[in-house]
Structures are given as structure tokens and as C-alpha cells.
Amino acid sequence: MISFESDYTNGAHPVILQKLIETNDESLATYGFDKYSESAKEKIKAACQCPEAEVHFLTGGTQTNAIVISTMLKDYEGVVAADTGHISSHEAGAIEYTGHKVLTVGQELGKIKADELEKYLDSFYGDENHEHMVFPGMVYISHPTEYGTLYSKRELEELSNICDKYEIPLYMDGARLGYGLMSYHTDVTLADVAKYCDVFYIGGTKVGALCGEAVVFSKNNAPRHFMTMIKQHCALLAKGRLLGVQFDALFTDDLYYKISRHAIDMAEELKKVLQEKGCRFFIDSPTNQQFIIIEDSKLNSLKDELKVSFWEKYDENHTVVRFATSWSTKPEDIEALKELL
Amino acid sequence: MISFESDYTNGAHPVILQKLIETNDESLATYGFDKYSESAKEKIKAACQCPEAEVHFLTGGTQTNAIVISTMLKDYEGVVAADTGHISSHEAGAIEYTGHKVLTVGQELGKIKADELEKYLDSFYGDENHEHMVFPGMVYISHPTEYGTLYSKRELEELSNICDKYEIPLYMDGARLGYGLMSYHTDVTLADVAKYCDVFYIGGTKVGALCGEAVVFSKNNAPRHFMTMIKQHCALLAKGRLLGVQFDALFTDDLYYKISRHAIDMAEELKKVLQEKGCRFFIDSPTNQQFIIIEDSKLNSLKDELKVSFWEKYDENHTVVRFATSWSTKPEDIEALKELL
Amino acid sequence: MISFESDYTNGAHPVILQKLIETNDESLATYGFDKYSESAKEKIKAACQCPEAEVHFLTGGTQTNAIVISTMLKDYEGVVAADTGHISSHEAGAIEYTGHKVLTVGQELGKIKADELEKYLDSFYGDENHEHMVFPGMVYISHPTEYGTLYSKRELEELSNICDKYEIPLYMDGARLGYGLMSYHTDVTLADVAKYCDVFYIGGTKVGALCGEAVVFSKNNAPRHFMTMIKQHCALLAKGRLLGVQFDALFTDDLYYKISRHAIDMAEELKKVLQEKGCRFFIDSPTNQQFIIIEDSKLNSLKDELKVSFWEKYDENHTVVRFATSWSTKPEDIEALKELL
């Protein structure tokens, strides 16, 4: 069985695991006040070229989205997102559970276009009845998007300018940020992300960690008593070291980039194989997720030898499936796929 | 100044006011246990031809929507509504504030089409990842819709059948229900509403009362301890009589229908005048709200003599405005409008 | 049947009702933008001697408490209240429903003592683990309290100083404020309330109105977009005039004080009768509510001729009952009670 099912089917990258082993017997401060958490924060701030940043560690993506969004929004505000945004549809209503509406705008391949956003905000404030409506209080983007696509530096700058104009923060969901940064087709660096976004998170779970996401408030804008609110949202780990140690490993010797680059290299190889085999691409993705339209009968015939994940129905006889690569994808897997197809 | 601004610019219909005056000095039970509330409930159940119904009085429309929806939904459920539904956009996020998502589907003139709804529900349960998504737990329709349009009896039956199939309640927002029932162009009766909907409300505020909406659970399906939840949602009036007396008046001698019919008669007259004057209708509405596309310059020139309400921008030089009639609209108002245009 | 059941069993004071009648046919701006609401706000600001105040009208007491508390608190904060406070026990969890904890402190006859409050706040910040706890973000007092008792001006000043020291607002629930201001045993004026409290409400429902409470933010401290949040909390009346007209009447020609004073005069007469008849007072209340310990057998024997309200069980054979006076209490009622006992 070859698996391209997702980038979180395997455990931790060996270097991370090793670090957990090495530090296991140390008696450390709890609730995230341990030295590894402190060290990891410093390394992340350096990597972001943003010494004034404030970094917090959380366990998973939905958790991070819900906490960042609900603690930064005012009661009368909602968050603007693409209708395909993860928070819009695949987080079981976690944002709404905090009392805030997700305000959706159209998208192209998962990306919010600057002019669409501006039109939305203009028309909100132009509506005489807007005091009866949910105020747009933040813009949420994912990078890579749910479709594996990427914003260019220029596009980020445009979105950032619009957010500045309306005085609302731009928030980037970076569940797979590493794959975006290491794509062959990007001009966006981590420092750019810190520059254009008011808050973002660097995803760990899907980039080699067992769990963990690092939230970065890059503009001296972390909500007051954020730790208390993390606890209130049920997300404060007693053994905060679990997150600190992993991120300390990820941001030592460029591990985060190396893991990401490996997955990107594998994805590019995979892409070649899929193209050679004449597969039909659902979209052109520059990151570690590749989306293929496949006949249902073919999919069925492969199911004992190939694991990919269901994305959506394409039409009556076809399905879109996702191939994902990760730290654990091996060149042999690509070879085996080549044989299989 | 002639005003067609809305159906809630004036006070109470004189008969309702009279009843408030007559009962004012009586010492009555509090929190809705007074005899007028009891009597009003009986009359409403009779009018609905639904003796097993349970009726509760609330103060306003958004309040009613939020309480009905949040108390009937389970935690993991959201409410399906047209993207133009009042709860989707014009209630300041009151539904999301209760922790529930509004799941939007497309519409035609404010109405949810049965096949669209079925497709939505089918595709939700057909999605392998639906356990990560908000479950559709109720269908919300408004009748008349936000565009003044109406469902036919057949359409209600179809929606009801789909809801039954998926075992979720059909909820009708009847903020202006009277105008729907008294339209020249409907085959839907109040008994039909009670038959096809699991819960609905009979709007008072916009049909002659000072305030007040009557929620009807028509299928022995009122949530347990509903009164406690009304209080929890800050909606339990100490002097519940205020609502009971008004609804007792509205459902005595067909007052609710008479008020509604008067407004419909006025709206039909209004329509004739607007047609005669060559006005451009935004949509064809069979109820007390009429939507007209008007040149901005023209609108501006009329603004000292005519009050209508802003609906939305049509294009750069045109605006959609709404004319509304009510119990207080007089034939003279229509005449004066005729002169004016 | 003589009734001292509560101060909200009757309708509106005749002067208020008259004002509703007189203004009924006027076409007015909706959602609280009508001229009567504007006028009422000005009169209230004048009565408070607080020109910089911001006034909003809401429908009922629990609603007002929940909206004021939840919009002024930050997410990580709760509200400090006496364990007998209305929000602590008799509002069906409306405060918790907004996500905030009610932090209780001990009380004497319903009043929070300054030293108790200070001890509570000191010990919170002295606790090394307080970042894992709910921050005290506001102090709630009721005046008169749930036991009809009153704070002195000195006591209010002390509470206010402590709140200032900890930079949290002092909020007064004035559901029956009029009766406190018109008590024979108070040195507190409405201007004092505005001076010492950061926010408070002037109760209408229990002081002669059909419904309605006036929230006063006295320190330029109204939350931004408060109207939107009123709507979000399901409390924005379409016919806002209903509240505006009533408060305009209440604050014209001192009606609010006159209504309150009448009830106080009646309560003092009632007290005399109860004393003469040898009734046992549960507490010594200086306002319109009087609490009497009565034998259950006696209570039962009176139940066809006297309506009072159950307060709490005193012991196995005795019950505490409450007598309340209001605008509608007549000297004859007191006389009749004298006969009866």
C-alpha cells in the first residue's frame, strides 16, 4: 500500500522525536514557561525578522483559528473569509461557537482577491443599514490555501493595505505555511508574512510535529491576558514543554524549512509522474497538495494499493482526490506510484 | 410629507390600543401567566386549527429567531437559510452569538427552492468529511420573504417533505405573516402554515402591535423549560400582559386579518399608481412591500415630500427603494403620491 | 382580594398611558431614533446632572444586566456580585449565557461591604495562580438591593474608590431605583448615582412603565457600536418609541419621583399597620418592599383574601413573604389589610 493520504498520517520528524527523548527526564516549568518554549519563541522571532513579535503555542489549527479570531474581534465583529476557507466550512462551526460570524466573500482557487475584498468592505460601510449587520473586524486568509495555492508578495501587500485602510487585522492561517515558503513558485518569505500580516500561525502538526502551532502577533498587538484566554478556551497544556520542545527543534538548523522543502521536492516529482501518466489536474498547485480528477471506477480499482484522500465529487462519474506529500514521503513511494498507474 | 417608509413607523392599531387602555388598571399575573395571554393563546391555536400547538409570546423578530433557533438546534447543528434571509445578514449576528452557524443556500427572489435544499442536504451527507462540518439542523424560511414574495402551498409542502425526510424542523419567520395570508395572490392559509411548519411565528410588531411576536410550536415540539430559556435569553417580560393583551385583541374578531387586508388593499392601489406612473419594479411583490428602481436624482428631488426606505444600490445612478403599507396607510396617502409623481 | 404581590402586576401609570395614546398616530423614526427617545435622553441626562452621559433604552432588567455586563467586560473577566444579587441567582443564567462568570462575594442584607470587596480583589491579585482564574472586571450592586435595603452615599463612595483603584467599573442595577431615591431613609440622589457609578440603569418596568429600563453610561464610557450589540442581544425594538415615549413621560414634571414617592408613602403606612398587628419583620427595609415572617397556617388562611409573594422558607413552619407597593397601591388597600389582619 502506497499512501499519499495526508501530511499528518505519520508521527514526528525524527529530529523532533529525538529532542523529545533527550529532554524527557528534565523537570521543567509548566504551562509554557519552560526554557524550550522560551528558546523556541526567540528563534521564531528571529526567523520572522520581527524582534517585537509575541509568540504563543497552541495545539491544533482549528483551536488556533478560534482563539485568535475570537480574542481579536470585538463582540459586534465577524471575520471575513473566502467561502472555501477552512473556518468557513470544515471546522464544525468552531468560530460561530465563540459567538462570531464568518462573513464570506468569493474567491479564486481559494484566494481572496484584493478588489473583491475592497468591494465588500466599501459596500458594507456604504449600506445605510450596516449598524444592523455584523461588522467586518478581521480578514482571514490561508496560505497555502485549502487548494494548495499561494498568494504572491504583491497580493499580500494589497490585502494588507486594504486592511490598514479599514483598520482591521489581516490574519494568515499557516497550517501548511512551510510548504508555501519552500514552494518553487513563491516570492514570499517568512519575514514578508510577518510584515504584511498582523497575526499568523506557523503550522507544526502538518509540517512534521506531533501537534502544535505557533501563533505570531507581529505588531505589538497580542490581546491582553492571552494566556488566561487560552486556558478559558481549553487550550493551555499543563506540560507546555510538549509544544516548546517541538518548535525549538523545528526552528533549530532550519529544520522547519528542510522538512517543508523535502515535501515540496517530493510533490514536484509526484506532479511529473502524474503528468506523465496523463492524469487530469483539478487545479495547478505549487505546494505539497496535488488535486487530481479521477474516474470513480479507476479510483475503486486502485483502492487496495493506493491511499489518497477524497476531496469532492467532480461529476457523476468522477471524483477529485488529493495527493499529499510530507517529511515521510520517500522517493520510493513516487516510484511505486509510477509503477502502479 | 407622505410616508411609505415602513410598516412600523406608527403606534398600535386603535383597537389594540383600546384594549391596553381598558385592561390597564387590572392587577394581573406576571411573566405571561395573565388571563389575556392565556386567552390569546387559545385564540391563536383555534385560528391555526391546531389545538395541540403550544404558543409563546416574545417581543421582537430577531429575538424570536434567535430563541427559537438556538433552543431547537443541537450544539453541533446550524440553521439553513437563504443567503438573503433576515437571519443571514440583518440581525447583527444574533444567531451566531448563540453559537450556531447560519448555513446559506441560494434563493430566487428570497425563496429557497426545494431542489436546491435537497441538493444541499444530500451533498452534506454525501461528503465523507461531514463529521467535521456543521450539521444542518433546521430550515429557516421567511414568508413573506425579505423581498415580499410568497411560497405557494405546494412549495411549502415540498420543503416540509424534505425536512421530514431529513428529520429536521421547518421554521417560518412570519414577521409579516398577515400580509402573506391576505395577499390577493396566495393559496396558503394559517392552518396550512401550522400543518407544514414545525414552528413559526405570527408577527405582531409589523402588523399593528406596539411590539410582540407569537411563536407557535405546532407539533408538540416545544423545547422543555422554554420559559426558563426565554428568561436566559433576556426576553421574559415582567409585565407579560403587554404581549398577551395585544395578541388577544389581534385574534379577536379577525383583527389580525383585517389589519393585514387593509395594508394589502392599499399596496395594490399603490402598485397601480406606480405602474401608471411608469415606475420600474425591482421585483413583482404580492404583499405590502413594493420595490422600485429609481434614479438617484429623482429620489433626491422627492426627499422633502416622500419618505420611502433605502433598499440597496441598483447601479451607479439608481437605487432600489421600498414602499411599505400598513394599518395606518390611508387612501389619501396613495392619492397624494399620485399627485406627487 | 387585596394584592401586595408585586410592583408590576398593574399596567402603566395613567400619565404614561396617556402619552402613549397621544402619540400613537404619529409617524416616527424607528429603532429608537424618534424624537421622544431623544427628548427622554436629554431629560434623563439633566436629571442625572450629567450632560456627558450616554443613555440607551432597553426592555427589561435581566436584558439590561446581561447586555451591560457582557459588552463592558473583556473576555477574560467576570462580574463581582453579592451572592444574593439578582444576576447571581434569579436570572436563569443569563450572564453565564454570554460567557461570563458571576464572581460572588458575601453580603449583609444584600449589600456588598467595601472591606469585603477590597479583600476579594486584593486576594485575587495576591494569588500566584490568578492568571488561571477569572479576572474581576466589574462590580455589580443593586440599589435598592433584592432585600429592599439601600447603600448610603458614603458606602457608594467607598465602593467607587475601590473600583477606581482596580480600574474596573461600578455598575448599579436600578430596577427599583426610584424607590431608593424617594426613601425616607436615604442621602443618595440621582446625581450621586451618576457620580459614583460608571454605569447604571433607571428601572421603568417596576416604577410605573409597561416595560423599559434606561441605561446610563455616565463617564463617556459607552461601548462602541452599542446599538449593534443591542440588536445582537435581541433587544432592539423596531418601534423604539414604545420606550422613548414612556421615559419621556417619566422624566417630565418629576413623574418618576412622584410615582416612587407614592409607593414609599404607601410602604411606610403598610409598615405601621404590620407593626401594629405585631408582624415579625424579616429585615428592616426602607423601600417599597417589606418582608414578613409568617406562620404557614396563617398564610394559608389568608390566601383567598390577600396576595403577597413567596420569598423563601424561613423554617419548617414559617415562610418569608414580600409585600410590595407601587403607583397603583391605594390607601384603601392598606385600610383593608388592617381589617384583615
Place this chain on the structure above:
Amino acid sequence: MISFESDYTNGAHPVILQKLIETNDESLATYGFDKYSESAKEKIKAACQCPEAEVHFLTGGTQTNAIVISTMLKDYEGVVAADTGHISSHEAGAIEYTGHKVLTVGQELGKIKADELEKYLDSFYGDENHEHMVFPGMVYISHPTEYGTLYSKRELEELSNICDKYEIPLYMDGARLGYGLMSYHTDVTLADVAKYCDVFYIGGTKVGALCGEAVVFSKNNAPRHFMTMIKQHCALLAKGRLLGVQFDALFTDDLYYKISRHAIDMAEELKKVLQEKGCRFFIDSPTNQQFIIIEDSKLNSLKDELKVSFWEKYDENHTVVRFATSWSTKPEDIEALKELL
């Protein structure tokens, strides 16, 4: 430096760590559908002698409390807890954030007495106004309690009977359950817990795991779509294996009991030393937490050599500190303490 600071300052028990290492490279199903999670669930059901149980894994204690409580309560209900209960004071309002009130009753050494509970429930339903109050919908106990004390089997049975009478579930917070089960002074087994409690959790974080708690619904009473609600509460781990593998290790070869027993043995040794040294015990705790009243000057003089945790101020010159043992406590630590004191 000797540390008795807490039972969560060290990493995972070596056997658990080993299991994480061994399984790290396996490609496993995500979101808790992996084979280790399945296996762990079966082992836990067997250990509870409760084949009909349903088991779910969550990350931490506050998270577990908030999810269990909010998903089992109805909207109009709150949870009854000791005023010293963890949910009452040390979870940053996480329960209230879900919209539910924590209803507090008095306690003795952290334990709710059956007669106190019964009195509370009787008096709630005996109160004529209880429809205006929060309904008690669940009883929360911790075992061991926050003071390290334990319920006897008889006491659990009594609480269980009262809950049955009132048809509300009994919920046990077992953050340190192992230490309770392995105490020298208990007659309660895991099977008893499953018998008397409707739902409980077996704490992992404080009993040797890196993170993780196992919720057990023992009466066929797991809320529907619990997984969706776990996601909604931001608690669904993508790599659910992290929890499954750890609990599979904990429930293989009695590891959970062995870890717990070791800590208890160490605690009993510690107790002897503290007694020998004439220390003053704050309470008599039969589990792994020992509470000592110590002079502030003494505490200060030890602070470079001994780490314990602040519990509360005892009086002006004394502090209560907590000593905790765990899997990582070594006999040498006790010896060193003996030397030190």
C-alpha cells in the same frame, strides 16, 4: 535542587515514550481512528469492567471538563460543584464560556457531602421561583479532590443515588484518578467509578503521559456526534495517535496502576519524613499531594534547594505549600529532602 513542585513537571513515563518511538514511523488513520486509539479504548473498557462504555480521548483536564459538561447539559442547566472544585475557580471561566453556570455547594476537604447535595436539590425544586433560575443538570466531583482527599465507595453510592433520583448525571473529574485508585486508604476501584458515575475521565497528563485524558461514558449515554462537538470545541487532534498510543501504553500491563502506585509509595515515604521533621499538615491527604503549613521565612530560606508549589496563604506569616510525587519521584529525592529539612 529537589523538586516536588507538581506531577507534571517531567515528560512521559519511559514506557509511554518508548511506545511513541516505536510507532512513530507508522502511517496511521487520523483524527483518532487509528488502531492504537481503538486498542486503547478496548483496554479501558475492560479495565472499567464496562463493555458498553464509550471512550474518547482529549488533551487536557479543563478541556475535558468543558466539553463533557457543555455537551451533556441542556441549555437551561448548570453544573453543581464544590466551591473548591477545579471548574469553580481555577479554569479561567472555561465552563461559563460555554454558556453554563457552575452552581456551588459547600464542601468538606473538597468533598461534596450527600446530605448537602440533597438539600440543595430539594430546595431548588421547592423554590416557587425556580423556573427563573438555572436548573441543576449534573453533579461534578473530583476524585482525588483538589485537596487530595477521596470519596469512599459508600459516599459515591450515596451521591449516585441522589443523582439518579433527580435524573441528572454524576460526573467525576479524574485528573489524578490513578492516585486515588492506588491510595493505601481507599475501597474504590475503577469498576466502582464506572458503576457509580455516568461519565468520568481517567487523567493521563498528571499520571505519566505527555498529555491526554480518557473520557468514559459508562451508561450508553455519550452525546450524539460527540466527535463533531470535540472539533467544535477545538479539541480534535489531527494526529489522534498521540493520545491513542499513550493510553494504549498506559493500559497495557497495568502501567497506569504501576505509575500511580509508585507515586503513592513515594508520597507515603514523604509523609513519614515530613511527620518526623515535625511539619504541620494542612490536611490529611491519602494521595500523591501533601499539603504543609510552613513559615514564610523558612520557605524563603529553602527556595534555592527545594521546589514545592504555592497553595494558598495560611495567615500573615505562614503559607500552605503542596508537595506532589509522580512517576519521576525517586527515593533519593525523599532522602535528600530528609537531609534538607
